[in-house]
Amino acid sequence: MIRRIVATIMILLLGTVLLYMTSEMPRFGDPANPTNNELSARYMEDVIEDVNIPNIVTAIITDYRAYDTLGEATVLFAAIASVLAVLAMHSDSGRGTKLDE
Secondary structure, eight states: OHHHHHHHHHHHHHHHHHHHHHHTSOOTTOTTSGGGSHHHHHHHHHHHHHHOOSOHHHHIIIIITHHHHHHHHHHHHHHHHHHHHHHHHHHHGGGOOGGGO
16 A cells, blocks of 8 residues: 555656656757757768768768767667577477476
């Protein structure tokens, strides 16, 4: 009974915080929005001089955000390897592997 009360209070508190945070966000398309800052303008203006790649998206992914992209690729490869390992374990279980002993 106490668990349900604590869980309900925590959910209501989290919901209140999320609603408050959403109300403080800038409106969509607002020029003062943080996504419309000078960083994107700098990327578009200086991409040729910085990395000599004419495609802006490729330059951002492979040069400006290379470590972030490497981290994302590492997570994806780890997830794929985990899924393949689990699938291989289940497909071999009917053939008398060490798991059955």
